[in-house]
Structures are given as structure tokens and as C-alpha cells.
């Protein structure tokens with residue numbers, strides 16, 4: 001890797017408690033050219049050194065994806081270079097291969113990000129089959145929304161983890177949705193609502209709600225985190241048992257969570273599976289993920305210039 005430039009928009013979205021799509025698109029327009037310039041200058045490279053242009057086309061917010069794709073198509077056309085379409089979820093998994101510095105596939109893949117909680121059968125570096133996903137909120141979204149309910153700062157994942165350090169994870173019993181369900185699927189909206197009712201009271205109930213003291217915030221954060229992580233680890237274990245692969249690759253922003261990493265490690269040791277999890281800076285969105293573009297290019301898996309974006313998650317095969 002020659003450079004890894006990340007233009008974060010967290011500050012712009014902070015006061016809204018989540019990503020505002022139109023603000024995200026505009027910020028992409030403003031930052032894309034400076035980011036490309038910096039990526040090249042830090043790598044000590046020129047446009048003429050490039051072998052191809054990789055770009056994320058799915059899944060994601062349509063406006064942001066279009067800004068990236070338009071820039072990539074322009075570069076590919078002007079420089080007469082091949083264009084390579086990268087799936088953002090698969091790139092999160094590929095970050096595990098980059099961090100390991102060796103081939104890690106076949107493996108069970110697990111992406112836990114702000115918008116997705118997906119389990120994959122990673123057959124090779126360029127062949128990923130989606131096995132299961134969430135029927136409502138993603139894990140990271142639940143962290144962000146629960147943080148907002150508790151008055152903690154955005155992005156919610158790190159603030160929940162920080163608050164939870166001083167909390168009792170057994171103080172509240174929140175739902176572990178689908179933990180015992182046969183299907184590889186997730187649901188986090190019930191968990192989020194359970195936290196909301198704990199904080200603000202159940203609609204129609206006369207039970208008085210205790211004040212949201214620092215200790216109560218810590219206990220709720222710890223209990224929420226424990227519930228979410230138990231489900232995430234449990235479902236990974238289910239996928240490992242189902243597929244029989246001896247490696248598990250985990251990526252996405254929520255995989256930066258220390259407790260989740262520790263619990264996954266414990267599960268891996270118990271089941272004898274090798275856990276491959278990127279360092280935290282390669283779990284959250286980064287430029288190194290684009291390494292998947294190189295794998296695709298090497299195999300001739302390029303795309304024509306009329307390539308389009310696919311904002312939604314491509315359905316399971």
C-alpha cells in the first residue's frame with residue numbers, strides 16, 4: 001500500500017446524529033479531487049503510473065456512489081485505463097486479507113458496519129456469496145441510534161463502548177433477537193426500541209422512569225452492547241458451523257469494538273476457527289479496502305464505461 005487517504009465526514013453529520021444523504025453527496029463532490037491528488041502525491045505516483053481505476057459501485061448512498069463513479073469513469077476514459085467495480089462489503093472483507101498479508105480464503109465473512117450486518121461465504125478473494133443479512137437495522141445503526149437515545153455523541157459505536165466501560169452489562173436484560181433462530185439473519189430494531197422504552201418509559205405505562213444519571217447511561221450502554229455482541233458472535237458461530245470453513249474474516253466499523261473482538265477471539269478459540277480481523281483503522285472505511293480492485297483487475301474482471309451504481313444490497317443468490 002502506497003497511500004491510504006481517508007476524508008471523514010463525521011463532523012458534518014454529528015449534529016444530526018446520523019448521515020444526511022444530501023450533505024454526504026455534496027461533501028463527496030468537494031473532497032474527491034483533493035483526495036485523489038493527495039493519494040497520488042503521498043504515493044509518489046503520477047496518473048501515468050496507474051494500471052487501472054477501481055471504484056465502489058455498491059451498496060451505499062446513491063449520491064455518494066455517483067460522485068465516485070463519475071470521477072472514476074472520467075479518469076478511466078481520459079487516461080485510457082480499465083475500470084474496476086468494487087463491492088464495498090466485499091472490500092471490507094478483503095481488508096482482512098490485506099492485514100494478514102497472505103491468502104485467507106475460503107473463509108466465513110462477516111461485515112458489521114453502519115449500514116450492514118452481513119454474513120458471507122468467501123470462496124476466494126473475488127467470489128463472495130451473501131448468506132444472510134439484517135431484516136431491519138444494521139448493528140452499527142443500532143449503536144448510533146442507542147447513543148443518540150442516551151445523549152452520547154456521534155458516531156455512536158465508540159461512545160457506547162466508552163460509556164459501557166463503567167457500566168454493568170447485566171443491569172438490564174435486553175432482547176437477543178434471532179440468537180436461537182435457524183436462519184442466518186439479524187434484527188436490531190427490537191433491541192433499539194427496548195433501550196428507548198427503558199430510557200423514556202413504555203408508552204401507556206405509568207411506571208416512573210428513573211433519571212438518566214451517568215451510571216444509568218453506563219449500565220444501559222453496557223447492557224445494550226452485551227446484547228448486540230452476544231447476537232453478533234452467536235450468528236458468526238452458526239455460520240462457521242454451517243459452512244465448515246476453518247477461517248473467519250470480520251470487517252466493518254463495528255469490528256473496531258474491543259469487546260466484540262475479544263468475544264470473537266474467545267469463540268474462535270473454542271471452535272478451532274482462525275479469526276482474521278483487521279486492525280481497527282482498517283475496519284472502519286478506508287482506502288486500503290480498494291486493494292480488492294487490484295485482485296479483480298489481475299483477473300481481468302473489469303467493467304465497461306456504462307457501468308452504473310447499485311445502491312441497495314444485491315440480493316442473495
Ligand code: KG4
Pocket residue numbers: 112113114115116139140141143144155156157158161252253254255256257258283284285
Ligand atoms: O464501516 P463503517 O466505517 O462505515 C460504513 O457504514 O460503511 O462503519 C461505521 C459504523 C458506525 O455505525 C459506528 O458507530 C460503528 O461503525 N463503529 C463502532 C465502533 N467504531 C465504529 N461500533 C461499535 N464499537 C466501536 N468501537
Ligand code: ZN
Pocket residue numbers: 088092113114252253284285
Ligand atoms: Zn464501510
